Amino acid sequence: MTHDREALIASWKRTRAHLDAAQAHLAHLPGIDLSTTLEFLEHNELGLAFDCLVHLADDLGLPLDFWQHMDRAAREMRLYSDEPHMPHREAAGSCLLHLAAASERD
Numbered sequence: 001m002t003h004d005r006e007a008l009i010a011s012w013k014r015t016r017a018h019l020d021a022a023q024a025h026l027a028h029l030p031g032i033d034l035s036t037t038l039e040f041l042e043h044n045e046l047g048l049a050f051d052c053l054v055h056l057a058d059d060l061g062l063p064l065d066f067w068q069h070m071d072r073a074a075r076e077m078r079l080y081s082d083e084p085h086m087p088h089r090e091a092a093g094s095c096l097l098h099l100a101a102a103s104e105r106d
Helices: 003-027 035-042 046-057 064-076 089-105
Strands: none
Touching: 003 035, 003 046, 003 064, 035 046, 046 064, 046 089, 064 089
């Protein structure tokens, strides 16, 4: 295995760990359907899983810990970009706003 491939797999594992930790905050909440998110995670579609988690969490007032995990996942996937057509840009922007708001609350 090449070094680049090893680095990519390690990055996927770190991202997955952050997304798993974030989704654990939602798992116990009534009315939250994580089936689509879990399917994306199962197929290593980490960006799509990120989008789903942000969308599910948008209006829940989740704690800073949730948004920190989401922020770490976004950074690992390099989702923060000024590119106008960057995939997941809207969810990444929403994550930053929620992170700031949660930081102020906690």
